[in-house]
Amino acid sequence: FKKNKLSHLPGLRSMLAPMAPWSSLLPTTFWNPGLSWQWNWRNQVYSKFGLQTISTLGFLDGRPSIFTISLDVASEFLSLKGRYHKGEETTSVLRLWGGNLFTENGSEWSRHRRIMNPAFSPETYALVWDEGAKLYQEMMEGERWDDENDVLISAINPITSKFALIIIGRCGFGEPLSWRTTAPESGMSLSEALAIVSATSIARMVIPWWIYKLPIKRLRDIETAYTSLDAHMKVLIASRQEEVSNGKEIERKDVCRLMMRANEGQGTLSMTDEELVGNTYLMLVAGHDTTARTLDAAVGLLALYEDIQEEVHDELQAVISTSGKIDFKDIPRLVKVQACFLEASRLFPAASAVTRTITETIVLKTDEEDGHGGQIILEPGTMFFIDLVGLHYNPKYFPDPEEFRPSRWYGTAESDMTTFSLGPRICIGRRFALTEAVVFLTSLLRDWRLQIVLDPGETKEQWRGRVLKATTGLTLGVGKVPVRLTRR
Ligand code: HEM
Numbered sequence: 191f192k193k194n195k196l197s198h199l200p201g202l203r204s205m206l207a208p209m210a211p212w213s214s215l216l217p218t219t220f221w222n223p224g225l226s227w228q229w230n231w232r233n234q235v236y237s238k239f240g241l242q243t244i245s246t247l248g249f250l251d252g253r254p255s256i257f258t259i260s261l262d263v264a265s266e267f268l269s270l271k272g273r274y275h276k277g278e279e280t281t282s283v284l285r286l287w288g289g290n291l292f293t294e295n296g297s298e299w300s301r302h303r304r305i306m307n308p309a310f311s312p313e314t315y316a317l318v319w320d321e322g323a324k325l326y327q328e329m330m331e332g333e334r335w336d337d338e339n340d341v342l343i344s345a346i347n348p349i350t351s352k353f354a355l356i357i358i359g360r361c362g363f364g365e366p367l368s369w370r371t372t373a374p375e376s377g378m379s380l381s382e383a384l385a386i387v388s389a390t391s392i393a394r395m396v397i398p399w400w401i402y403k404l405p406i407k408r409l410r411d412i413e414t415a416y417t418s419l420d421a422h423m424k425v426l427i428a429s430r431q432e433e434v435s436n437g438k439e440i441e442r443k444d445v446c447r448l449m450m451r452a453n454e455g456q457g458t459l460s461m462t463d464e465e466l467v468g469n470t471y472l473m474l475v476a477g478h479d480t481t482a483r484t485l486d487a488a489v490g491l492l493a494l495y496e497d498i499q500e501e502v503h504d505e506l507q508a509v510i511s512t513s514g515k516i517d518f519k520d521i522p523r524l525v526k527v528q529a530c531f532l533e534a535s536r537l538f539p540a541a542s543a544v545t546r547t548i549t550e551t552i553v554l555k556t557d558e559e560d561g562h563g564g565q566i567i568l569e570p571g572t573m574f575f576i577d578l579v580g581l582h583y584n585p586k587y588f589p590d591p592e593e594f595r596p597s598r599w600y601g602t603a604e605s606d607m608t609t610f611s612l613g614p615r616i617c618i619g620r621r622f623a624l625t626e627a628v629v630f631l632t633s634l635l636r637d638w639r640l641q642i643v644l645d646p647g648e649t650k651e652q653w654r655g656r657v658l659k660a661t662t663g664l665t666l667g668v669g670k671v672p673v674r675l676t677r678r
Pocket residue numbers: 280291292303358362472473476477478480481484535539540541543544545609610611614615616617618619620622623
């Protein structure tokens with residue numbers, strides 16, 4: 191059955207295919223691998239078949255898919271052009287407001303990328319650094335931690351989420367968001383609306399729209415979140431357009447102004463109104479949720495591994511003692527801080543899989559371990575997944591994969607940071623995310639010692655099981671991270 195489509199590879203056979211829209215809404219069980227199987231069953235599935243590339247098939251939805259945890263297969267595949275499209279799982283949830291850089295293929299994709307590329311420049315990263323350092327101070331004052339020596343935070347998650355949203359707002363859209371911004375009287379704040387939309391966008395694809403009109407509070411909140419987010423994005427765009435038409439346009443090439451110019455037909459590349467809103471949504475979601483969720487994991491891990499935290503603090507001290515303060519040009523010397531973020535991202539990759547739909551037959555060489563005559567054939571219509579969770583826990587590339595060992599990333603080239611994918615469609619925001627993460631963690635670790643907050647009678651091992659357990663949705667992250675800050 192469908193053996194050819196599956197390149198005769200053994201693997202998971204279930205009622206619903208993993209990661210298909212309906213199965214994503216249901217819990218992971220043997221009949222429905224759903225969204226969490228990559229985490230819950232990690233390498234068990236691959237080791238059961240002794241393979242690094244396996245197939246999956248849903249009997250009810252009949253969807254043939256192939257998953258790989260092989261870096262060689264992934265690199266070869268992602269360097270190919272034009273023989274596959276972005277996978278529908280991710281594109282349909284990110285296309286809610288219109289086609290954008292993430293969802294498009296071929297020449298449409300390259301048009302979007304050429305419009306936005308200039309915004310991802312050293313000037314922008316320097317701005318991210320400066321705004322990040324300023325925002326950290328605003329956060330200390332806003333949360334009233336600046337006069338305290340000991341702070342108990344029940345969950346770091348909303349803090350990192352707010353931090354990352356304000357940074358993308360200020361540095362990507364020139365929007366003067368502040369730490370003290372309160373929710374509008376009617377509707378929801380941008381962060382609240384974005385959080386609900388991100389959490390429910392998969393459900394929104396399969397559950398009919400009229401359900402959300404029923405007089406049930408949770409459903410009405412979802413409806414309000416969508417209308418509020420729509421209104422926020424329109425205000426964001428309109429205020430930039432007003433600045434441009436009042437001649438107040440700042441010369442800075444932030445992503446919003448570049449899109450605006452393209453939308454007004456200035457320059458050789460253009461963008462429709464729908465694409466402008468589609469890309470605004472994409473930047474708000476991709477530009478904050480991924481970084482925030484990885485920062486949650488990094489804070490949790492550093493709080494758990496206090497010896498590694500001390501090593502990072504020593505590195506910071508050395509940088510501070512020579513230059514007096516830490517500034518943007520010091521980033522190359524902050525190897526250990528960056529490595530902690532990358533290691534958190536290896537253990538908890540916010541983008542858990544890179545998905546593609548095959549449009550033309552592809553023959554890929556496979557690793558010896560795959561034992562399939564050295565090749566797999568991907569037929570048109572097959573879904574192909576680079577399983578970043580499986581790859582990141584593959585001992586062939588990451589020995590003792592369950593261990594938090596940031597030193598794996600000392601001196602790694604940006605192109606080898608698998609968490610941001612590989613090849614031409616590598617994450618455009620990778621340096622943006624790294625700069626933001628380094629400034630956040632550096633500021634926090636410079637001033638505070640982080641410790642985990644245990645429940646009464648709980649051990650660190652139990653805490654690990656409770657907190658550092660992935661939650662899956664549009665992105666993957668950890669549970670609520672309770673942390674104690676003690677002033678250094
Ligand atoms: C820890 C943080 C981040 C992680 C782990 C991450 C991961 C990824 C991955 C794996 C992809 C490739 C997806 C695919 O090809 O299917 C991607 C693409 C993308 N990311 Fe990120 N990302 C992060 C931060 C950011 C930030 C901060 C921004 C924007 C400011 C951003 C914007 C994008 C965009 C627009 C794309 C689509 C690029 C294209 O297709 O040309 N990401 N990201």
